Amino acid sequence: MTDAHTITVPASGVEAFRVNAGQTFRITDPEGGQVGDLFAYAAGDLTEWLSASHTRAVVSRLFPKPGEQFFTTRRRPVLTLRHDGSPGRHDMLIAACDAARYADLGRPGHPSCAENLLTGLARCGIYSHTVPQPVNVFMDVQPGADGDLTWTPAATGPGDFVVFEAAIDCVVVLSACPQDIAPVNRGGPTPLVVTSRDTAIRRNAPVFDRAC
Amino acid sequence: MTDAHTITVPASGVEAFRVNAGQTFRITDPEGGQVGDLFAYAAGDLTEWLSASHTRAVVSRLFPKPGEQFFTTRRRPVLTLRHDGSPGRHDMLIAACDAARYADLGRPGHPSCAENLLTGLARCGIYSHTVPQPVNVFMDVQPGADGDLTWTPAATGPGDFVVFEAAIDCVVVLSACPQDIAPVNRGGPTPLVVTSRDTAIRRNAPVFDRAC
Numbered sequence: 001m002t003d004a005h006t007i008t009v010p011a012s013g014v015e016a017f018r019v020n021a022g023q024t025f026r027i028t029d030p031e032g033g034q035v036g037d038l039f040a041y042a043a044g045d046l047t048e049w050l051s052a053s054h055t056r057a058v059v060s061r062l063f064p065k066p067g068e069q070f071f072t073t074r075r076r077p078v079l080t081l082r083h084d085g086s087p088g089r090h091d092m093l094i095a096a097c098d099a100a101r102y103a104d105l106g107r108p109g110h111p112s113c114a115e116n117l118l119t120g121l122a123r124c125g126i127y128s129h130t131v132p133q134p135v136n137v138f139m140d141v142q143p144g145a146d147g148d149l150t151w152t153p154a155a156t157g158p159g160d161f162v163v164f165e166a167a168i169d170c171v172v173v174l175s176a177c178p179q180d181i182a183p184v185n186r187g188g189p190t191p192l193v194v195t196s197r198d199t200a201i202r203r204n205a206p207v208f209d210r211a212c
Numbered sequence: 213m214t215d216a217h218t219i220t221v222p223a224s225g226v227e228a229f230r231v232n233a234g235q236t237f238r239i240t241d242p243e244g245g246q247v248g249d250l251f252a253y254a255a256g257d258l259t260e261w262l263s264a265s266h267t268r269a270v271v272s273r274l275f276p277k278p279g280e281q282f283f284t285t286r287r288r289p290v291l292t293l294r295h296d297g298s299p300g301r302h303d304m305l306i307a308a309c310d311a312a313r314y315a316d317l318g319r320p321g322h323p324s325c326a327e328n329l330l331t332g333l334a335r336c337g338i339y340s341h342t343v344p345q346p347v348n349v350f351m352d353v354q355p356g357a358d359g360d361l362t363w364t365p366a367a368t369g370p371g372d373f374v375v376f377e378a379a380i381d382c383v384v385v386l387s388a389c390p391q392d393i394a395p396v397n398r399g400g401p402t403p404l405v406v407t408s409r410d411t412a413i414r415r416n417a418p419v420f421d422r423a424c
Contacts, residue, residue: 047341047342051307051345052265052345053264053305053306053307053345054307056305056306056307056361057306057307057313060360060361060363061359061360061361062305062355062359062361063359073307073343074312075310075312075313075316076312093265093268093274094265094268094269095263095265095266095268095269095285098287100286100287100288101269101287104287129259130259130342131285133263133264133265133345143274143355145357147273147274147275148272148273149268149272149273149274151272
């Protein structure tokens with residue numbers, strides 16, 4: 001299902017879209033148990049992106065609470081976490097899966113969120129060699145008191161969702177994490193759905209398109 | 213004091229140096245209470261750097277324990293934490309201080325670890341527009357069970373130190389954090405000292421120098 005207000009990110013795949021300041025978008029996990037790696041770039045300056053380490057520095061939390069914001073490499077708000085209709089487990093500690101990860105797992109060439117990011121950016125006319133640390137929605141990685149991290153498969157049930165609002169015009173890339181070896185997704189990779197009630201979603205909108 | 217085996221990083225300043233695989237270096241906080249922002253790049257490919265998010269993914273900890281390693285954006289070991297002669301509080305959650313941070317604090321143009329990094333790299337012939345998340349030695353930021361972060365001024369006493377061993381040939385940049393507004397350093401910015409017993413330290417070694 002893909003219309004002007006809905007984008008389906010296929011299992012293990014990626015979609016990129018433009019959102020303008022004030023626009024909200026919902027990410028739904030229709031089947032449950034699926035992690036999404038979310039990246040966001042300032043539309044006017046693609047060396048400015050959503051940064052996990054800057055976000056932690058500003059909000060003084062491992063992950064923003066609903067109502068709090070994510071910040072860029074220039075410490076500007078880029079997204080607000082407006083509503084959380086999920087068990088509330090999201091990760092901002094772990095790098096995107098990538099070629100090196102799957103080679104280590106004995107599966108060289110396996111699809112990855114890093115590859116997906118660069119694919120999504122390329123569709124918008126952005127050619128990058130940098131993979132920022134993503135916001136891993138629905139991914140459950142919890143630190144213990146000793147600093148050890150415990151990884152648990154995504155706890156989302158069918159239809160769970162999270163809503164973001166753009167604080168600035170930005171390009172968002174969402175990868176439906178293709179991890180099917182380590183226990184990140186529950187029950188194998190499945191799709192994610194992005195919806196926007198208020199404004200049409202400009203899928204693959206070229207970053208150089210002044211009409212955006 | 214700067215000889216072939218010692219580099220003093222001046223208060224609020226930076227030094228960059230080459231270390232080869234197997235070489236160890238010690239970072240000492242001579243006066244105590246001083247944070248160092250540490251960056252490391254693979255000597256052969258400067259798009260490969262020590263990555264906090266990849267390190268957490270590999271070691272499944274918020275920060276490596278002594279004997280554990282830091283990993284690059286390509287998931288290769290780059291440094292090993294050989295010995296910790298400090299209270300053992302180090303941070304790998306928080307971005308380097310930067311121009312935006314000091315502007316927010318009402319001090320535009322204040323020296324920053326981000327500026328220091330690019331200065332250090334430039335001395336080695338590397339011109340970059342990306343500031344990776346650093347390893348903040350001696351910086352005390354602890355997450356609580358609810359995900360809130362508690363910031364405490366560096367707990368190091370005079371002479372406390374930490375020892376790293378290079379796993380690959382790399383360029384290391386160490387910024388003596390100039391933060392004198394927020395309570396990160398205790399008692400104002402002071403120097404840090406880098407020493408290497410086994411091999412001379414090649415300060416500002418050009419990355420294009422094949423003799424390294």
